[in-house]
Amino acid sequence: MKKLIIAGQGPAGISAALYAVRGGADVTVIAKDGGALAKADLIQNYYGFARGVPAAQLIEQGVEQAKNLGVNVVRDEIAGIEFGEDGYTVKTIGGQYEAGAVIIACGVSRNVPPIRDIQTWEGRGVSYCAICDGFFFRGKKVAVIGSGKYALSEYNVLKGIIEDVTICTNGETPAFDTAGIRTDTRKIEAFEGGDALSALLFADGSRESYDGAFIACGSAGAFELSKKLGLETAGNKIAVNEKRETNIPGIYAAGDCTPGLQQIAKAVCDGMVAGTEALKYLKANS
Ligand SMILES: Cc1cc2nc3c(=O)[nH]c(=O)nc-3n(C[C@H](O)[C@H](O)[C@H](O)COP(=O)(O)OP(=O)(O)OC[C@H]3O[C@@H](n4cnc5c(N)ncnc54)[C@H](O)[C@@H]3O)c2cc1C
Structure with missing residues (x-):
């Protein structure tokens, strides 16, 4: 069996x-x-x-x-x-x-980060699954939001498909070795864009262009x-x-x-x- x-x-x-x-x-x-x-x-x-x-x-x-x-x-x-x-x-x-x-x-x-109106961005650039949705972002710039080993695992999935991937830890200290991994520790305030995501707005008032954001906070739960x-x-x-x-x-x-x-x-x-x-x-x- x-x-x-x-x-x-x-x-x-x-x-x-x-x-x-x-x-x-x-x-x-x-x-x-x-x-x-x-x-x-x-x-x-x-x-x-x-x-x-x-x-x-x-x-x-x-x-x-x-x-x-x-x-x-x-x-x-x-x-x-x-x-x-x-x-x-x-x-x-x-x-x-x-x-x-x-x-x-x-x-x-369910590990949803406290980023303003996050639910409204699901399907418009925010995803909970690198293996399912990474393909749609080939040639684009994406962020993985999370700071643990699960975030690193989603990063590795995306790196097989996408060149420009950054782990955004949302103010947390990364719980993985950041050597060779583009990492941004700024706290995230909100997502920006129209029909689709175009940028992350950070708590310090700065913003950076992104086409996609993959949520990987904590560990994968039943939802993810x-x-x-x-x-x-x-x-x-x-x-x-x-x-x-x-x-x-x-x-x-x-x-x-x-x-x-x-x-x-x-x-x-x-x-x-x-x-x-x-x-x-x-x-x-x-
Ligand atoms: C403070 C508190 C008090 C409670 N008091 C009572 C009570 O008095 N009476 C009562 O009947 N119920 C009570 N409950 C509810 C009860 O604990 C739950 O209903 C019950 O534990 C649910 O069992 P479960 O197996 O579905 O999930 P859980 O007990 O939550 O177990 C989930 C398991 O999944 C694992 N897991 C999750 N994600 C991953 C992952 N990515 N990789 C590997 N493993 C993973 C976890 O490690 C854990 O082993 C209480 C709950 C809390 C929080």
Whole structure:
């Protein structure tokens, strides 16, 4: 059977992993941190804990439970999911993984920088996906907005297509080696242009011409990953049916990144369904 990659080690990702691995799948969970649950304290509304349970304990026990059943849990940051030769390729900062099916359980964060009216520029020069939209900017001048390793990863994608690429860190200190990389650390105030973007206006009053800006702040969240794959979204969530299938066969989504309550019980239920359905898909398509 081909592999199942699960993006995220929160309640949704781990629950999916438990069901899939017990059904015989080869499962790898990739996660960069503890997600939303790591920000919580005592959980009092999850089944089975008479005096509540510390969120940290719930995370630790879930990951241990998955590992004990044979799930490979990897600490890495996912930068993109692409169509591969035999399924999907999950690209991370540290490498890449081939999968027959992928479950996106990345939680709810969407890293939109606080630049004035940014939403109105989406599709008019502002993009969240270098691999999808870089092609349209060949021969033009573009900025990658971000300061972390994800920004560097989007920069590298664009540099394969476009000559004139600058990483604009929007006032942040770059978290990567800037040697050989055009970097601008000025804080960005606004986008300027008419039908399409033509310049970035900086907080110090200066402006610079740009034809495109690729947002890559923090790390790629479910929203950015879904844009790269062409997944249907509902607001800032990934649209799924009752089987937690997205509009692309073999790609599932579960937990806070899908519509509905943002609660542990709902994430665990989503994970159960997605893990079970992904397993069926892998058995039918391997
Ligand atoms: C302060 C706080 C208190 C809360 N209290 C409660 C409560 O009392 N009861 C309750 O039911 N719910 C509570 N919640 C909500 C609950 O934590 C979430 O509903 C639940 O964690 C969602 O699970 P999830 O698996 O969908 O996402 P998350 O738990 O957010 O997990 C997302 C996973 O995706 C990973 N990830 C994201 N992007 C990437 C990437 N690019 N590469 C690799 N990995 C990535 C993260 O590292 C993480 O492992 C609380 C949330 C917060 C913030």
